[in-house]
Amino acid sequence: MYMIRRVARTQPGKAWEVAGYLTKICEAYESNGRNKAQIYIGGQGLPGTPNTVIAEWIQDTIEPNWPTNVPDSVRTDNAKMQELLVTNPDGSKEYPIEFYEIATPDKLKERGVNL
Secondary structure, X not given: OEEEEEEEEEOOOOHHHXXXXXXXXXXXXXXXXXXXXXXXXXXXXXXXXXXXXXXXXXXXXXXXXXXXXXXXXXXXXXXXXHOOEOEOOOOOEOOOEEEEEOOOHHHHHHOOOOO
């Protein structure tokens, strides 16, 4: 099992709007069979990294996301959302994706970790 996290660094004051777009994007993928995502907002009146929106979900496997599998609504909503993200000096947007393997009891045992 894997936990996937998409991190959006937003322009000041745009976190809630980005959260709305990211929710719609995740729902479109979920209608294609992906597991339900949780959307988090950081730094909006709470400690944490300001202007940050995170989508996080669990998958059994990691497979390529072929362009033919991307819903049309994702293309539209993603383009709108990208306008609200922080732009790096090289012109790229602050929208990294992170992959984590979940340390289940079975995986720990496979790796010789005694519980």
